[in-house]
Amino acid sequence: MNSAQPYAPDAGSPRCFRLAVTGGGTGGHTYPALTAIRALQTRLTASGRTLEVLWIGTEEGLEARVAPAEGIPFTAVATGKIRRSGNPLKMASPANVRDMARVPLGVAQARKAIAGFVPDVVLATGGYVAVPAGLAARLCRRPLVLHEQTVRLGLANRKLAGSATRIAVSSESTIPLLPEEARRIAVVTGNPVRPEVLSGHADKAVEALGLWGFDRQLPTVYITGGAQGSQQINEVAGEVLPWLLGHANVIHQCGPTNVDALRQHAAALPADLAARYYLTGFVGPELPDVLALADVVISRSGAGTLAELTALGKAAVFIPLASSAGNEQAHNARHLHDAGAAVALLGEVTGTTLRNAVGPLLMEPASRAGIAQRARAYGKPDAADRLVDVLLSAVSG
Ligand SMILES: CC(=O)N[C@H]1[C@@H](OP(=O)(O)OP(=O)(O)OC[C@H]2O[C@@H](n3ccc(=O)[nH]c3=O)[C@H](O)[C@@H]2O)O[C@H](CO)[C@@H](O)[C@@H]1O
Structure with missing residues (x-):
């Protein structure tokens, strides 16, 4: 081993x-x-x-x-x-x-x-x-x-x-x-949770992924759809991307089969915004460092991801997979949402609902820190x- x-x-x-x-x-x-x-x-x-x-x-x-x-x-x-x-x-x-x-x-x-x-x-x-x-x-x-x-x-x-x-x-x-x-x-x-996930370094993510255009004065958002990526999250994130990049750096894990289509979409971004956007199909060994760099995570609410984000104490916006077994992803996300330890988008998710959920976490560091702290209380490292x-x-x- x-x-x-x-x-x-x-x-x-x-x-x-x-x-x-x-x-x-x-x-x-x-x-x-x-x-x-x-x-x-x-x-x-x-x-x-x-x-x-x-x-x-x-x-x-x-x-x-x-x-x-x-x-x-x-x-x-x-x-x-x-x-x-x-x-x-x-x-x-x-x-x-x-x-x-x-x-x-x-x-x-x-x-x-x-x-x-x-x-x-x-x-x-x-x-x-x-x-x-x-x-x-x-x-x-x-x-x-x-x-x-x-x-x-x-x-x-x-x-x-x-x-x-x-x-x-x-x-x-x-x-x-x-x-x-x-x-x-x-x-x-x-x-x-794999121990290595808990010991990442933000600077290493910048080096490993070449994020030299990121503005470290701004918060970083990590968008992830799980190992396969999520069409729904990609679409709704695409809608708000120019707005998001006005306020944050963005690492977007979109699923290995979706990279080409999304890269075309990203080509339309103005150069100053594009410099703060990193698109990838899958985050491999650098995942701990990406999580260390992330201030806000937009994600599916699979139990593994949830355990990682709570153990780390990350402010997250969850978009559950509606077809998960017994709707358990919605259940997982609602559980944290009700405790003020995450934001769960449980109904129809549009660019507007995502923007309304992420906005306060980006603009109000105190609100972000509060959610992150309450999330950590659910973590079990x-x-x-x-x-x-x-x-x-x-x-x-
Ligand atoms: C579609 C489906 O059936 N999902 C179920 C599956 O989750 P599934 O295995 O799809 O997702 P989880 O969130 O539980 O775990 C994903 C794991 O992959 C890692 N990762 C993800 C993306 C990436 O680029 N790199 C990377 O390393 C994550 O950090 C995490 O460790 O089992 C979970 C645990 O029973 C359930 O809660 C989910 O509902």
């Missing part, structure tokens, strides 16, 4: 702790698992123990790239998209039937992997693959810890709650939403450590 301590399997030794991890698909499920693995390894190393990890994921998910890149043994199993629908006709659609048929195959594959690995504990962080692997953990009688990133339990975690030893949740407000029996095994840990406590207690308990 590319963490402080080298990954050093020591299988068979009583000093060796074995962790099976399952979860992934998107960054929101993959990065918390990775962060927990790194934190567990640090904890075990400090007490003279070693860690052996097996990640059970899918071929197609982000985890299939992340785990091998970190030197973590990875095994792929079959799984199917579990669609939600109140309509029985839709539930019986050919795609659904095919996907549901893949789940038992995935359970069998995961059961074989878990029976062979004999983990001390299995950590499931959500995503479709967590269902077969979590069920296999139960069949193999291994302790199962679920981690939920969002305020409401995701579908995979709802399916697995009855098999869990502990349920680690990211927010206190999840607890009252849980069924009685799940509440008894729930622990609030927060959503683990020690979430990975708390999740490690839960993993260790699930074994001893």
Whole structure:
């Protein structure tokens, strides 16, 4: 693993702790698992123990790239998209039937992997693959810890709650939403954030991205639509861009497939404004530095992004993805909005609504600082450590 301590399997030794991890698909499920693995390894190393990890994921998910890149043994199993629908006709659609048929195959594959690995504990962080692997953990009688990133339990975690030893949740407000029996095994840990995200440097962002035209007397706005970018955010940001650049520097992460079209749009900007505009498809390793430079963030409200922005204490305007599972992005954003810890745009979003939301944050530093401070109160930078406590207690308990 590319963490402080080298990954050093020591299988068979009583000093060796074995962790099976399952979860992934998107960054929101993959990065918390990775962060927990790194934190567990640090904890075990400090007490003279070693860690052996097996990640059970899918071929197609982000985890299939992340785990091998970190030197973590990875095994792929079959799984199917579990669609939600109140309509029985839709539930019986050919795609659904095919996907549901893949789940038992995935359970069998995961059961074989878990029976062979004999983990001390299995950590499931959500995503479709967590269902077969979590069920296999139960069949193999291994302790199962679920981690939920969002305020409401995701579908995979709802399916697995009855098999869990502990349920680690990211927010206190999840607890009252849980069924009685799940509440008894729930622990609030927060959503683990990669440590590097918390230690960026604004000056490094300027150097790495060549932001020499930025006016450092002005605030910087970071616009992000998530790893794929967001058409909706790109459009509405495009509408207000000349106004925005009159008051701020702007870094705009628009999604890898949208760069060309937006670059044409940006070509029409006057040179003095264009100098303060940086457009990119995806922000890679420089993400921590970009976040350090940003005074205001305009963003989707996926749980991963939200955990990062609250841990850092950033003033954010959220434009939730309306089609997110169970509308959870709107739920996440509303939760912070109601506490004065963010601004959530929950209805129709136009250039005018965005401008009205961002304007006060740019023009009134005190209002920006207030929101940022309240946001930080929701951050849980020690979430990975708390999740490690839960993993260790699930074994001893
Ligand atoms: C479309 C979808 O299903 N979204 C769900 C998915 O979020 P999804 O994984 O899409 O988004 P999250 O906000 O949870 O995480 C995105 C991650 O990618 C990083 N990033 C993003 C852009 C970029 O250029 N560079 C970069 O590194 C962010 O900093 C963050 O760490 O899982 C989350 C956690 O269950 C849910 O809350 C979301 O609703």
